[in-house]
Amino acid sequence: MSLSVSPSVAEDLALSLDPASVYRILYDFTADALGQCPIAVYIAQSDGSFVLDEDAPHAEVPTHLSAADARSSKCRIFHYRDRALGLLHFDAAPSPREEWEQWLDTEFSPALFRACYLAKTLDESRRAKEQLYYLDEMAHRLGELDLETLLVNILELTTGYLGADLGSITLLRDGRCEPGVDWGFPHSALESLQLKDGTPALEWALESRRPQLLRAEDLHFDSESPYQIEHLLILPLCTGDNTWGSINLVAPERVRGLEDPHLEAVQSGVALAATAVENALLLEIKLESEREQAQLKLGHQIQSALIPQHAPHLEGWEVEGSSTSATMIGGDYLDYLELPDGRYGMVVADVAGKGVPAGLIMTATRAMFRAAVNQHSDPKSILESVNRLLCTEDFGGRFVTAIAVAIDTDGACVDYAVAGHDAPVIHRRSRGITEALTNPALPLGLKEEAEPATGSFTMDEGDSMVIFTDGVTEAMNAEREQFSTERLAAVLERHPRSPAERLLHDIVEAIDDHCGDQPRHDDTTLIVVRRQCAAEKGTPS
Amino acid sequence: MTQDPLATAATIPVHSPEHAIDITNSGALRDQMLAEIEGGARVIVVDLAGVRYVDSSGLSSLVNVATSLEKSGGHVVLCSLDPSVRKVLEMTRLTEYFVITDDQESALVKASELDQTDS
Numbered sequence: 001m002s003l004s005v006s007p008s009v010a011e012d013l014a015l016s017l018d019p020a021s022v023y024r025i026l027y028d029f030t031a032d033a034l035g036q037c038p039i040a041v042y043i044a045q046s047d048g049s050f051v052l053d054e055d056a057p058h059a060e061v062p063t064h065l066s067a068a069d070a071r072s073s074k075c076r077i078f079h080y081r082d083r084a085l086g087l088l089h090f091d092a093a094p095s096p097r098e099e100w101e102q103w104l105d106t107e108f109s110p111a112l113f114r115a116c117y118l119a120k121t122l123d124e125s126r127r128a129k130e131q132l133y134y135l136d137e138m139a140h141r142l143g144e145l146d147l148e149t150l151l152v153n154i155l156e157l158t159t160g161y162l163g164a165d166l167g168s169i170t171l172l173r174d175g176r177c178e179p180g181v182d183w184g185f186p187h188s189a190l191e192s193l194q195l196k197d198g199t200p201a202l203e204w205a206l207e208s209r210r211p212q213l214l215r216a217e218d219l220h221f222d223s224e225s226p227y228q229i230e231h232l233l234i235l236p237l238c239t240g241d242n243t244w245g246s247i248n249l250v251a252p253e254r255v256r257g258l259e260d261p262h263l264e265a266v267q268s269g270v271a272l273a274a275t276a277v278e279n280a281l282l283l284e285i286k287l288e289s290e291r292e293q294a295q296l297k298l299g300h301q302i303q304s305a306l307i308p309q310h311a312p313h314l315e316g317w318e319v320e321g322s323s324t325s326a327t328m329i330g331g332d333y334l335d336y337l338e339l340p341d342g343r344y345g346m347v348v349a350d351v352a353g354k355g356v357p358a359g360l361i362m363t364a365t366r367a368m369f370r371a372a373v374n375q376h377s378d379p380k381s382i383l384e385s386v387n388r389l390l391c392t393e394d395f396g397g398r399f400v401t402a403i404a405v406a407i408d409t410d411g412a413c414v415d416y417a418v419a420g421h422d423a424p425v426i427h428r429r430s431r432g433i434t435e436a437l438t439n440p441a442l443p444l445g446l447k448e449e450a451e452p453a454t455g456s457f458t459m460d461e462g463d464s465m466v467i468f469t470d471g472v473t474e475a476m477n478a479e480r481e482q483f484s485t486e487r488l489a490a491v492l493e494r495h496p497r498s499p500a501e502r503l504l505h506d507i508v509e510a511i512d513d514h515c516g517d518q519p520r521h522d523d524t525t526l527i528v529v530r531r532q533c534a535a536e537k538g539t540p541s
Numbered sequence: 542m543t544q545d546p547l548a549t550a551a552t553i554p555v556h557s558p559e560h561a562i563d564i565t566n567s568g569a570l571r572d573q574m575l576a577e578i579e580g581g582a583r584v585i586v587v588d589l590a591g592v593r594y595v596d597s598s599g600l601s602s603l604v605n606v607a608t609s610l611e612k613s614g615g616h617v618v619l620c621s622l623d624p625s626v627r628k629v630l631e632m633t634r635l636t637e638y639f640v641i642t643d644d645q646e647s648a649l650v651k652a653s654e655l656d657q658t659d660s
């Protein structure tokens with residue numbers, strides 16, 4: 001029987017644009033020509049071996065054939081432009097038919113090559129279109145600044161693109177993994193997954209900073225877990241040296257291996273997403289810090305209102321005070337108090353430590369002083385009363401140093417009591433000298449039975465007195481030299497005739513000059529009291 | 542049985558802060574010492590040779606540790622005080638919270654004695 005290729009076969013082949021149609025013609029024509037059909041078609045690889053083409057009808061055959069296997073009489077290699085393009089596998093050695101053999105190499109091979117090329121191009125173009133859509137959508141939906149909405153957008157797009165049914169996004173904050181958003185795959189299930197050696201899978205993947213595809217055989221499962229995962233793709237969200245979290249997808253259909261081309265596109269999308277997540281997280285931190293700052297500002301306003309801005313007017317005396325906090329909330333306290341016996345009281349106190357904790361204790365201490373002066377006029381009794389109240393509280397070892405002063409404005413006698421605090425510095429106008437008193441005593445709030453140290457002195461006309469916190473004398477310059485009592489005394493001695501307001505201004509200026517641009521770590525509080533000379537009386541203080 | 546005081550001294554925590562004990566480091570120093578007390582330390586030595594300045598938060602931290610140790614009959618031993626630091630401690634009468642010695646060697650001898658006496 002002679003074989004000739006009918007024009008209809010040639011025409012069908014010319015019109016076949018996909019490999020499946022080309023194979024159908026091959027199988028039909030081979031059955032006619034040889035009386036038997038191939039059981040599989042293999043495609044030649046560059047190393048000379050052959051790989052089964054899953055698109056062609058095939059029986060139970062090996063997926064790979066070596067170059068040696070291909071020399072079997074059951075195999076017939078076909079060529080395109082003198083190079084092996086593939087082979088047909090028969091279950092029995094085919095009887096050679098010249099026309100068929102010629103058809104195979106001259107008609108079938110080019111048709112198959114063309115169809116495969118076209119299919120590949122179409123596939124690539126479809127993939128490119130999907131990729132473009134994914135990246136375009138990602139870019140559009142990453143403008144979202146609300147973190148949760150942003151995470152939902154990222155997860156929705158990525159699960160959709162890679163064909164995963166379950167997924168989640170984990171966030172890494174302060175070194176700890178937190179659930180971001182999940183789509184049927186809770187954070188607890190992800191966290192419980194371990195590698196075979198017991199390493200937590202999520203942490204391992206985050207540390208690697210690369211996409212990781214974990215298969216069931218790589219993972220150790222809790223047998224009770226409802227999540228028996230076939231494979232899991234973890235895509236860390238990284239920018240620069242930072243890792244912000246990961247996108248976790250359960251069994252994404254389109255990623256079977258790390259070389260999968262879909263993964264390449266996803267990596268560009270994930271890099272975009274990581275930047276958006278970074279921005280949203282940083283914005284969240286910034287907003288939180290702004291909220292805290294606003295709270296601190298409110299606290300500062302309330303605390304400022306607790307410190308009297310103006311000293312009361314005292315006939316024949318000048319009194320000026322100021323308190324400046326090193327931080328928004330301070331631990332210094334200054335107060336002017338009317339005493340039950342008609343004397344004029346003043347308090348300067350300093351809570352150990354700084355910031356909000358010290359500020360809260362300062363507020364409590366102020367209330368204690370205000371309560372104490374309802375019952376006591378004597379500075380020592382006032383401090384003892386506050387000490388007893390402070391000792392009933394547990395402020396974690398924080399104590400309060402204080403000075404209380406009572407001035408008898410008629411007799412010009414000053415009584416004072418100190419607890420762990422500097423005693424007054426007094427400038428004697430007539431003698432041109434300054435006295436700095438020292439009265440050691442325990443601070444308030446440490447021992448209930450502690451006794452404040454006391455003293456008294458008179459103030460002659462033109463004398464001035466400063467009571468202050470250690471923020472004044474311990475203010476440091478760049479050489480770590482303290483402002484010191486000596487420098488304070490020097491200011492008083494330089495301008496012996498200055499009114500209290502001027503003295504206060506000069507002292508504050510001298511401290512500022514001393515410190516230069518050194519940051520101040522301590523609150524600075526002082527009260528300047530000056531007894532007017534006879535000639536000045538009636539001058540408002 | 543008599544024990545060599547310096548043999549015990551090897552187990553006594555010694556802290557040697559530098560420059561200052563102030564708001565920037567006092568909290569960490571206190572937490573470290575409180576952790577040592579938690580771990581069973583009953584005497585702690587703080588060598589102040591390198592310290593020129595102790596602010597109120599520094600004093601407060603040292604007192605906090607001393608009062609915590611007091612509950613178990615323990616002590617803080619301060620040594621090598623700079624005159625300015627000694628002045629602050631005296632002014633605030635906080636000297637009564639601490640055992641004070643001239644140098645680290647005598648501090649360790651004192652600390653070992655205290656550790657053995659009290660246990």
